[in-house]
Amino acid sequence: MIRKKEFAGIVFLVVICLLLITFCEKDSPSIGNRPISFQAIEIEQSVPEDHISIEEIINAQRAKLLRELQDYNLPNKISLSNLTLDTGGQPIRTVIITTWRSGSTFLGDILNALPGNYYHYEPLLDFGIIQIRGPPYSEPALNVLKSLLNCDYTDLHRYLEFGMSHIYLFTHNQRLWAQCEAYPDYCWEPEFLNNFCKLFPFQSMKTVRLRLKLAEQLLEDEILGVKVILLVRDPRGTLQSRKHRDWCPGEPDCDQPNYLCSDMVSDYSAAIRLSKLYPTRFRAIRYEDLSLNPYKHVQALFDFMGLQVHPAVKEFLDSHTTINVGGVSSTYRDSKIAPFHWRNDLSYSEVRAIEGNCSEAMKLWGYVRTDGSSLKDFYPLTPYDIK
Ligand SMILES: *[C@@H]1O[C@H](CO)[C@@H](O)[C@H](O)[C@H]1NC(C)=O
Numbered sequence: 001m002i003r004k005k006e007f008a009g010i011v012f013l014v015v016i017c018l019l020l021i022t023f024c025e026k027d028s029p030s031i032g033n034r035p036i037s038f039q040a041i042e043i044e045q046s047v048p049e050d051h052i053s054i055e056e057i058i059n060a061q062r063a064k065l066l067r068e069l070q071d072y073n074l075p076n077k078i079s080l081s082n083l084t085l086d087t088g089g090q091p092i093r094t095v096i097i098t099t100w101r102s103g104s105t106f107l108g109d110i111l112n113a114l115p116g117n118y119y120h121y122e123p124l125l126d127f128g129i130i131q132i133r134g135p136p137y138s139e140p141a142l143n144v145l146k147s148l149l150n151c152d153y154t155d156l157h158r159y160l161e162f163g164m165s166h167i168y169l170f171t172h173n174q175r176l177w178a179q180c181e182a183y184p185d186y187c188w189e190p191e192f193l194n195n196f197c198k199l200f201p202f203q204s205m206k207t208v209r210l211r212l213k214l215a216e217q218l219l220e221d222e223i224l225g226v227k228v229i230l231l232v233r234d235p236r237g238t239l240q241s242r243k244h245r246d247w248c249p250g251e252p253d254c255d256q257p258n259y260l261c262s263d264m265v266s267d268y269s270a271a272i273r274l275s276k277l278y279p280t281r282f283r284a285i286r287y288e289d290l291s292l293n294p295y296k297h298v299q300a301l302f303d304f305m306g307l308q309v310h311p312a313v314k315e316f317l318d319s320h321t322t323i324n325v326g327g328v329s330s331t332y333r334d335s336k337i338a339p340f341h342w343r344n345d346l347s348y349s350e351v352r353a354i355e356g357n358c359s360e361a362m363k364l365w366g367y368v369r370t371d372g373s374s375l376k377d378f379y380p381l382t383p384y385d386i387k
Pocket residue numbers: 077078079081082
């Protein structure tokens with residue numbers, strides 16, 4: 001009797017197992033319905049169908065870049081191989097130093113419109129909503145920036161781990177992201193990233209967390225040869241724009257005008273120092289000037305980088321700053337008005353609280369204080385000088 005019971009038990013278990021296997025098989029096609037995010041599990045499970053190797057992807061990208069840049073005139077006596085780490089050259093590297101909501105998406109995208117550009121977007125995202133003004137964060141932050149500018153992802157564990165769950169770290173770098181979508185297995189692998197990054201002759205970076213005086217440590221490195229652009233914006237525009245971000249309110253470095261404006265004052269001193277020490281490798285630009293006169297300022301920025309304005313960059317400006325067909329509410333109008341939107345959105349008392357904390361910063365960077373007349377017609381700009 002006991003044996004019969006045991007036998008029945010075993011049969012029962014086998015039936016359950018068979019049922020489970022059947023169910024699992026039926027379920028498996030629906031795995032493809034998971035959200036398109038790069039979770040660790042997904043990366044482990046997906047195997048590239050054609051088993052393409054890193055080397056093959058790199059070779060294809062190298063050929064693509066040669067094709068894309070064959071008609072682009074590089075500076076005198078410089079060939080593409082002088083500009084890629086892949087071939088023992090040094091890329092033209094540009095670092096935008098700014099703070100949150102100061103127009104850096106616009107400027108970053110202008111530079112990234114250049115074919116052959118590799119965009120290190122917000123490499124200090126994982127530091128949180130803080131400004132880095134010195135120790136203890138300055139050293140780890142600068143190490144990350146230097147590693148990236150050298151296309152060395154080998155020790156960037158924290159950066160890569162953060163990126164896997166915050167993919168916008170990479171999505172803005174669309175030339176890289178295209179490969180991540182095609183070959184998710186390789187996307188966060190230093191072995192792939194190091195080699196891929198080294199193919200690109202132009203490397204741009206923007207960071208909203210590092211204050212300018214620390215960027216001197218990047219400029220000191222003659223081999224890197226970075227060009228640094230400080231992007232400045234009217235604190236009234238910056239703070240108005242930040243009000244509408246859910247990650248900002250309650251973070252002192254983000255929502256307090258006195259922090260923003262004392263950073264603008266110290267950035268101004270650093271700007272004077274750097275323009276003396278590195279007259280050919282440092283520039284400051286105001287977001288308002290760039291928006292009012294994008295073609296002129298983009299030409300000047302490309303002169304500064306030693307490059308011609310590529311037709312793709314002109315196209316980007318055309319489509320982001322000029323009148324659309326039939327455009328009453330065109331982006332052209334928007335690009336001239338966007339920097340001044342704060343005049344419609346801030347109350348007079350908000351404006352006064354900002355101006356009260358920011359008089360020094362505003363005077364240095366050429367922003368006019370309101371005088372009690374209508375905000376809507378108020379013109380906030382005067383010239384500034386960092387010589
Ligand atoms: C560019 O590279 C070539 C060959 O690698 C080298 O001979 C030449 O000196 C380099 N030119 C510059 C300006 O670095």
